[in-house]
Amino acid sequence: MKTRRFIFFFLAILVGVGAGLAFGWTMMPPTAPKDAPLASLRADFKTDLVLMVAEDFQTEPDSMQALTQLDRLDGGDPITLLGNSLQYAQAIGYPEEDLNLMRNLLNDIDAEIYLQWIETRVQ
Numbered sequence: 001m002k003t004r005r006f007i008f009f010f011l012a013i014l015v016g017v018g019a020g021l022a023f024g025w026t027m028m029p030p031t032a033p034k035d036a037p038l039a040s041l042r043a044d045f046k047t048d049l050v051l052m053v054a055e056d057f058q059t060e061p062d063s064m065q066a067l068t069q070l071d072r073l074d075g076g077d078p079i080t081l082l083g084n085s086l087q088y089a090q091a092i093g094y095p096e097e098d099l100n101l102m103r104n105l106l107n108d109i110d111a112e113i114y115l116q117w118i119e120t121r122v123q
Contacts, residue, residue: 043084050085053069079109
């Protein structure tokens with residue numbers, strides 16, 4: 001008698017889970033948010049994206065393009081974003097190689113290029 005109850009109990013659980021999954025997948029499927037801004041990312045994800053820009057900059061050193069890519073991430077000051085990301089990366093223990101990539105990007109963006117980028121951004 002006890003075995004029969006356990007069998008029906010687990011069978012009921014399986015039917016419930018199956019019905020819930022079927023309902024969720026057919027009637028209410030998950031969707032990705034539309035038009036989610038990159039500025040709403042957490043600091044660790046922003047830091048990863050800044051690192052990707054730094055890696056791209058290493059292979060193709062174009063300061064204007066790097067500033068534009070950084071601007072898309074936050075919409076604020078790309079130099080501040082780069083500095084904050086570098087500090088965050090140091091604090092959580094990024095490898096020295098990655099930190100050097102980000103430092104190189106920060107050092108290679110000089111004031112003249114930054115001012116040119118600001119002028120093109122305003123226009």
